[in-house]
Amino acid sequence: MNEAKDTPGQVNDSPATSEYQSKIGKFINALIARITSKEFRNQFYWSFGSILLALVVAAVIMLMGGYDPGTAILYLAVGALSQMDQVFWYASPLILTGLSVALAFRCGLFNIGAEGQLYMGAMAAALVAYLFSLPILLHPLLSLLAGVLVGGFWAFVPGLLKAYRGAHEVVTTMMLSYVAILFTSWLVGPNGPYWDGSMVPQTPEFYDSAILPNIFGNYLHFGFIVAILAVFGVDYLINRTVLGYEMRAVGHNIDAAEYAGIDSKKKVAIALGISGGLSGLAGSTEMLGTYHRFIGNWSPGLGWDGITVAVLGNNSPWGVLAGAIFFGALKAGGNTMHAIAHVPIEMVKVIQGLIVLFIAAPRIIQWLINHGNANKEEIVKKPVKAMPNLLGAFFGLASVFLALGIARSIFTMATVSPWTLISALSLFLVAVASVLVFITQYSRDPRCSPLLLLIAVGWSTAAITFLVGSGGLELTSIIMAVIAFVFWIVMYMLGKNTLRDGEGP
Amino acid sequence: MVSKGAMAAIVIVIILVGGVGAYIIMFNPFGPKTNPYDVAIVFATGGLGDKSFNDGCKKGADDAKAAFGIEYTYAEPTAISDYLGFLRGFAQHTQYIEPYDLIISVGFDQEVALQTVANESTSQKFAIVDMYIDPIVYPNVASLLFDEHQGSALVGAIAGLTTTTDKIGFVGGMNIPLINKFAAGYVFGAGYTNPHLNGTANILANVSIGYTDDWVDTAAGKNLADGMYAAGADIIFAAAGRAGLGVFDSVKAKNATSSVPLWVIGVDSPQMYYGTADPTDPEPPTLCLTSMLKKVDVAIYTIIEEWVEDATWQTGYGLLHSFNLANNGVGYELNSTLLALPPAVVTAVNNFKTLIIAGNITVPSEIYWTT
Amino acid sequence: MNQRRFFFIIALVAAIIIGVIGIISMPVQQQQIAGWLVSITMQMATPLVLAGIGGMYSERGGVVNIGLEGIMLMGAFTGAAVTYYFDNPWLGILGSVAAGGLLAAVHGVICVKYKGNHIVSGTGVILFGTGFTTLMLEVVWHQKGRGELITNTIPDIIIPQIQSHPFFGPAFSVISPVVVFMFVLTAISWYILYRTPFGLRLRASGEDPSTLDSAGVSVEWIRVVGVIISGCLAGLGGAYLSIGFGSAFAKEMTAGRGFIALAAMIFGNWTPTGILGAGLFFGFLDGLNYFIQIYFPALLPFSNYIAMLPFLLVVVALGLIRKSVPPKAIAKPYEKEKRA
Missing domain, CATH: 3.40.50.2300 (Response regulator)
Known part of the structure; x- marks a missing residue:
C-alpha cells in the first residue's frame, strides 16, 4: 500500500484534496493502492496464469479425447456468462461449505466431514419446515436456526473427541458423515417416520411459508444473501474478535497458544462446532431454497467441493467467496458445454483439478514469468545467441502436441497391433522428453543435448514402427526425428562454443 | 496466495471471456442456427454405462433414429439439482430457432424439475420415464410407467x-x-x-x-x-x-x-x-x-413414434402409457442361443x-x- | 516398551490360534460363513492397506497426501487399460504402479519443490484423477461409465490341498497375490521404516527436517521419494479393484476408498502394522455389514442402521482408545536456512 502512495500522480493529487477527502475517496485510493501493489500483481499473475495454463492443458486433454476444445471452452464461457443466476445459485451452498472448511483450517483442523453436517442440518431444517406451521418470516429463520444447531452439533462431537480424547478429526468427521447420510435416508425412507409414501425416500413438500423466495432469475434464491452475510460474519469472527484471534493462534501453533494462556481444547471444540454450523446452514438453505423437500442422498458432494473451494480461497472468507463463484461459473458453464458441445461433464472436473494444482504451486507461474522476462532481455541484447534456445523450446512444445496427437490417432485406429503399441509408447516417451526439453530450453539450461537425441531416437522408432506396421504417419515422424537430430547437433556445437567462450576470458 | 488478487484475476477472466460470450449471444455472428435435433433426452444421475436403465433408454432412441431418421441429443446430469437447468435449457432452446419436438426425462427423481419446466413451456411436449405426472394438470407431459x-x-x-x-x-x-x-x-x-x-x-x-x-x-x-x-x-x-x-x-x-x-x-x-x-x-x-x-427402449421408441413420427398427442389419461406384461412392456429374457x-x-x-x-x-x- | 510389544505380539498370536481353533470346532455351515468373512475382510482390506501404507510413506516424510483417492482411480484405470491392450495383467500392474507414481510425483514436486500447499495440491490430484479417468474411459473403450470386461485379470493363487476344508477352503484356498503382497508389504515397510537408513531419513524428514539437513541429506529428495512410493502403492491398490478383485474399470469405482484409506492410516497411527490392523478392521466391518444383511433377514427394515454401525464403531473406538499423533513437521515446507 505504501509503495503505491509514492507514485508521482497521487502525490500531486493528495495535498489539494486531503482535507475534503471523503471516506469513499479514501476507500478508492486504498483500493487503487492495493491493486497497484506488487503483492497484488503477483497474485493476479499467479491466478490468471493458473487458469490459463489449466485451460491449455485441458485443451490438450480434450484433443486427446477427440473433442473440439475451441467449441468446448467457448460454450463454457458463454454458459457461465449468460446464466449469472445459475452461477450464483451453484455458488451459494459452496460458499457456506467452503467457509465451514476454511474456518476449521484456520484453527488447524481438517473438517473433511462437512458433507455429513450438511445432511444433518438439512434434515433438521426440513423437519421444522414441514412439521410446523409458522408465520412467514419466522418460519425460514427458525428452520435455518435448527439446521445450524444440528449441523453444529454433528461437528461439535468430533470436536470434543479431538480436544479431550485426541481422536483425529479427519477420521471422526468422515465416519460421522457416512452415518449422517445413512441415518437421514432411513428417516425419510419407508421404514422411517418422515416418509411421504412415494417410491423414493423423501419427505412431503414444505409449507410455503418456509420457502426462501427467489431473488432474480429462475434459480437464485435468498440462500445467496445468507451466504454473503455468512462471509461477512466469518470475516468478522476470524479477524475482529478475541475468539477468532485465539482460534487462529491455536491453528498457527498450539503449544505457543497454550503457553499464552489460551484454552486450546475449548477453542478446538468450538471451532469445529461453528464449522459444522456453517455446513448445516448450507444444507438448510439448499433445502428451503432449491429442493423444497428432503430427498435421501440429495447432495451432489457439496461438502467435498467445500474443501476444494476453501483451499482455492486460501482459507480466507473473501477468497472462499471468489472460489465458490468461480466454481459455480465452471458448473453452470460446464452444463452448457456438456449439453451443446457434448463434451463430458467430467471435463469440468479435469479443469477444476488442473486449476487447483497450478494454484497450489504459484512458483511454477513465477518461474514461467521470470524466465520469460530473462528470455526477452536476452533477445533484445543478443538475438543470435538466444534464437536457438527459444527455437528449441518451441520445438519442444510442438513435439509434445504432435506426439500426443499422433499417439491418440493410433488408439482410435481399428486394429491394434504390437507395432502400433510400440510406436504409441515411444511417442508417449517423446512427449515426456519434449516437456523436459521445453523446460530446459526455456530456462536456458545448457544440459539439453541428450534429451534432444532421445527425442530424435523416439521419433525415428515411431517412424520405423509406422513403416513396418502400416501406420501412415511415418513422414511426420521422420521429419520430426530429423529436426530433433539437427537441433541436437546445433546445441552440441553451441554448448562447445559457450564452453570455449567461458574459458577464453 | 489466492485472496483478493485471485478474485480480481477471476473477475477479469470472466469479463474477458465473457465479453466474447456476450458478443456472440447478442450479435450471433455465426447466424441463426436451425435445430438439428428432434428429441432431447435428460438421463438419470447414474449416467450411461449401467448396461441397464439409462443404456436401455439410449437404445430406444437409437432404434427410433434408425427407424425414422430422427436425430437426438442428450445430457447426463450428475446431481438432482442439475435436472432443472438441463430441462429448462432444452425447453428454451436458446441456441436454436426451433424447439425440440420432444424432451424426455429419464428417472423418477426428475418429477419436480419436470413439473416446473412443463408449467413454464406449455407448448413444449415432454415425456417422463418411471414417474406418474398428473395428465390433467400437465397436458403436455406423457408418463411412461412400468409394472x-x-x-x-x-x-x-x-x-x-x-x-x-x-x-x-x-x-x-x-x-x-x-x-x-x-x-x-x-x-x-x-x-x-x-x-x-x-x-x-x-x-x-x-x-x-x-x-x-x-x-x-x-x-x-x-x-x-x-x-x-x-x-x-x-x-x-x-x-x-x-x-x-x-x-x-x-x-x-x-x-x-x-x-x-x-x-x-x-x-x-x-x-x-x-x-x-x-x-x-x-x-x-x-x-x-x-x-x-x-423395456424402456420400447417405451422411448413408442413415444417418439407416436409424437415425433405420427404427430398424435394423447389427451387426458391417454398420456399415461403403462408398460406391463399384457403389452409386453416388461418380461423376461429368453435367449436360446446362449442358454436353453x-x-x-x-x-x-x-x-x-x-x-x-x-x-x-x-x-x-x-x-x-x-x- | 519392547517388552510390552513382545507381550502384545504373543497375545495376538494366541488370540488368532484360539480363534481358529474355535472356528474349526464349529459346525460346517458356521465354518463356511467364518471362512467367507475372513476372505472378505482380507479382500476389502487390501486396497485400504496398500493405499494407507502408501499414505504413510508420504506423511512420515512430512507431505500430506489426501490425493490418494485420485491416485487410486488413476491406478485402477491404467491397470485396466494396459491389461486391455496388452492382455497381460502383470503389465497392467506395472502400468498402474507407474501411473500412480507419476501422479504422486506431480503432487510431490508441487509440494516439495514449489512449496505448494499440500492440501490444495492433494485436492487438485483428486479432482484431476476423477475427471481424467472418466474422460479417458471413453477414449479407450468407447463406452460410457464402465469399460469392457477384462477377461485376463490377475490370476488367483489356488491352493487345492485345503479347498475342501469348510473353513480354510473359503478363507484361503483362492487368494489373490495382491492380498498376499499386502501382508508382505506390511513386513517390508516395517523393516524399511525402522531398520534402514532410508527409513530413518524418511522419519527424520517428517519429524525434524533441519537435523536431517545438517547431516547433509537432501530433505527434498527424501520427501519426493516418499510421495512417489505412496503413489505407487495407492496405484497398486486401485489396480486391485479394477483387475484383481473386479474385472473392469468403472468411473469413480473407488467409491471413497481413498478417504477410508486415509482414515485407516490415521487410525493405525502412521505405522505399518497399525495400518494393517486398521485396514483389516475396516474390511471386517464391511463384511459384518453384509453378514448381518444376509443372515438376519428380519432386520431388513433397519439395513441402514446395520450399514452405519461400522462407521459409528470406528468413532467410538477412536474416541475411547487411541490418541492420534501425526508426524511433527507434517505439511510444513522445509526451507533451507540461508547461509550467510
Whole structure:
C-alpha cells in the first residue's frame, strides 16, 4: 500500500484534496493502492496464469479425447456468462461449505466431514419446515436456526473427541458423515417416520411459508444473501474478535497458544462446532431454497467441493467467496458445454483439478514469468545467441502436441497391433522428453543435448514402427526425428562454443 | 496466495471471456442456427454405462433414429439439482430457432424439475420415464410407467423352478420402495413355483436380501453376492444399477469352485450376454439365467413414434402409457442361443404369465413378508 | 516398551490360534460363513492397506497426501487399460504402479519443490484423477461409465490341498497375490521404516527436517521419494479393484476408498502394522455389514442402521482408545536456512 502512495500522480493529487477527502475517496485510493501493489500483481499473475495454463492443458486433454476444445471452452464461457443466476445459485451452498472448511483450517483442523453436517442440518431444517406451521418470516429463520444447531452439533462431537480424547478429526468427521447420510435416508425412507409414501425416500413438500423466495432469475434464491452475510460474519469472527484471534493462534501453533494462556481444547471444540454450523446452514438453505423437500442422498458432494473451494480461497472468507463463484461459473458453464458441445461433464472436473494444482504451486507461474522476462532481455541484447534456445523450446512444445496427437490417432485406429503399441509408447516417451526439453530450453539450461537425441531416437522408432506396421504417419515422424537430430547437433556445437567462450576470458 | 488478487484475476477472466460470450449471444455472428435435433433426452444421475436403465433408454432412441431418421441429443446430469437447468435449457432452446419436438426425462427423481419446466413451456411436449405426472394438470407431459413387479415375478418363478438348493438371493441398490418393488415381485414369483420359498417363515429362512447402499460400487455388489452364494443361495437377482454388475463378477468366480450350478439374474436390459466369458463375443455357456426386462427402449421408441413420427398427442389419461406384461412392456429374457431353459420351466412361467395378465393373480408391489 | 510389544505380539498370536481353533470346532455351515468373512475382510482390506501404507510413506516424510483417492482411480484405470491392450495383467500392474507414481510425483514436486500447499495440491490430484479417468474411459473403450470386461485379470493363487476344508477352503484356498503382497508389504515397510537408513531419513524428514539437513541429506529428495512410493502403492491398490478383485474399470469405482484409506492410516497411527490392523478392521466391518444383511433377514427394515454401525464403531473406538499423533513437521515446507 505504501509503495503505491509514492507514485508521482497521487502525490500531486493528495495535498489539494486531503482535507475534503471523503471516506469513499479514501476507500478508492486504498483500493487503487492495493491493486497497484506488487503483492497484488503477483497474485493476479499467479491466478490468471493458473487458469490459463489449466485451460491449455485441458485443451490438450480434450484433443486427446477427440473433442473440439475451441467449441468446448467457448460454450463454457458463454454458459457461465449468460446464466449469472445459475452461477450464483451453484455458488451459494459452496460458499457456506467452503467457509465451514476454511474456518476449521484456520484453527488447524481438517473438517473433511462437512458433507455429513450438511445432511444433518438439512434434515433438521426440513423437519421444522414441514412439521410446523409458522408465520412467514419466522418460519425460514427458525428452520435455518435448527439446521445450524444440528449441523453444529454433528461437528461439535468430533470436536470434543479431538480436544479431550485426541481422536483425529479427519477420521471422526468422515465416519460421522457416512452415518449422517445413512441415518437421514432411513428417516425419510419407508421404514422411517418422515416418509411421504412415494417410491423414493423423501419427505412431503414444505409449507410455503418456509420457502426462501427467489431473488432474480429462475434459480437464485435468498440462500445467496445468507451466504454473503455468512462471509461477512466469518470475516468478522476470524479477524475482529478475541475468539477468532485465539482460534487462529491455536491453528498457527498450539503449544505457543497454550503457553499464552489460551484454552486450546475449548477453542478446538468450538471451532469445529461453528464449522459444522456453517455446513448445516448450507444444507438448510439448499433445502428451503432449491429442493423444497428432503430427498435421501440429495447432495451432489457439496461438502467435498467445500474443501476444494476453501483451499482455492486460501482459507480466507473473501477468497472462499471468489472460489465458490468461480466454481459455480465452471458448473453452470460446464452444463452448457456438456449439453451443446457434448463434451463430458467430467471435463469440468479435469479443469477444476488442473486449476487447483497450478494454484497450489504459484512458483511454477513465477518461474514461467521470470524466465520469460530473462528470455526477452536476452533477445533484445543478443538475438543470435538466444534464437536457438527459444527455437528449441518451441520445438519442444510442438513435439509434445504432435506426439500426443499422433499417439491418440493410433488408439482410435481399428486394429491394434504390437507395432502400433510400440510406436504409441515411444511417442508417449517423446512427449515426456519434449516437456523436459521445453523446460530446459526455456530456462536456458545448457544440459539439453541428450534429451534432444532421445527425442530424435523416439521419433525415428515411431517412424520405423509406422513403416513396418502400416501406420501412415511415418513422414511426420521422420521429419520430426530429423529436426530433433539437427537441433541436437546445433546445441552440441553451441554448448562447445559457450564452453570455449567461458574459458577464453 | 489466492485472496483478493485471485478474485480480481477471476473477475477479469470472466469479463474477458465473457465479453466474447456476450458478443456472440447478442450479435450471433455465426447466424441463426436451425435445430438439428428432434428429441432431447435428460438421463438419470447414474449416467450411461449401467448396461441397464439409462443404456436401455439410449437404445430406444437409437432404434427410433434408425427407424425414422430422427436425430437426438442428450445430457447426463450428475446431481438432482442439475435436472432443472438441463430441462429448462432444452425447453428454451436458446441456441436454436426451433424447439425440440420432444424432451424426455429419464428417472423418477426428475418429477419436480419436470413439473416446473412443463408449467413454464406449455407448448413444449415432454415425456417422463418411471414417474406418474398428473395428465390433467400437465397436458403436455406423457408418463411412461412400468409394472416391474410383474416382470420380477416371472424371473422369480424361473428362479424358484431352477434352484437346486431352494435358496435364492436378491441384491438391491438401496432399501427404497422403488427397488423393493423388484424384490417383492421376485420373491412372490419364486414362492408361487417353489413351496420352500413361500410363506413368511420360509422366506425369512431361505431368501437373502441385501443392499449395496450405492449404485456404482461393484465391489459392494460382488461382496454381497459372494456372501449369499456362501450362504447357500444359488440364484441371485441383481437390481442395483452398475453395482449389480459386481454380482456377475462374483458368479463367474464362485461357479468355478461350486458343487451346484450358480446363476445370476439380470435386470432392465437383456444381460444374458454379460454372463458369458467374453461379452464382446457372447458364446454359451452363460451364467446369467435370465433377465427381468423392463423395456424402456420400447417405451422411448413408442413415444417418439407416436409424437415425433405420427404427430398424435394423447389427451387426458391417454398420456399415461403403462408398460406391463399384457403389452409386453416388461418380461423376461429368453435367449436360446446362449442358454436353453427346460421346456417345462418355460411352460410353467408362461402359464403364470397368463394368469397374471388375466388378473387371476395379483403380484404385490411392496415387501409383504416382514412387518 | 519392547517388552510390552513382545507381550502384545504373543497375545495376538494366541488370540488368532484360539480363534481358529474355535472356528474349526464349529459346525460346517458356521465354518463356511467364518471362512467367507475372513476372505472378505482380507479382500476389502487390501486396497485400504496398500493405499494407507502408501499414505504413510508420504506423511512420515512430512507431505500430506489426501490425493490418494485420485491416485487410486488413476491406478485402477491404467491397470485396466494396459491389461486391455496388452492382455497381460502383470503389465497392467506395472502400468498402474507407474501411473500412480507419476501422479504422486506431480503432487510431490508441487509440494516439495514449489512449496505448494499440500492440501490444495492433494485436492487438485483428486479432482484431476476423477475427471481424467472418466474422460479417458471413453477414449479407450468407447463406452460410457464402465469399460469392457477384462477377461485376463490377475490370476488367483489356488491352493487345492485345503479347498475342501469348510473353513480354510473359503478363507484361503483362492487368494489373490495382491492380498498376499499386502501382508508382505506390511513386513517390508516395517523393516524399511525402522531398520534402514532410508527409513530413518524418511522419519527424520517428517519429524525434524533441519537435523536431517545438517547431516547433509537432501530433505527434498527424501520427501519426493516418499510421495512417489505412496503413489505407487495407492496405484497398486486401485489396480486391485479394477483387475484383481473386479474385472473392469468403472468411473469413480473407488467409491471413497481413498478417504477410508486415509482414515485407516490415521487410525493405525502412521505405522505399518497399525495400518494393517486398521485396514483389516475396516474390511471386517464391511463384511459384518453384509453378514448381518444376509443372515438376519428380519432386520431388513433397519439395513441402514446395520450399514452405519461400522462407521459409528470406528468413532467410538477412536474416541475411547487411541490418541492420534501425526508426524511433527507434517505439511510444513522445509526451507533451507540461508547461509550467510
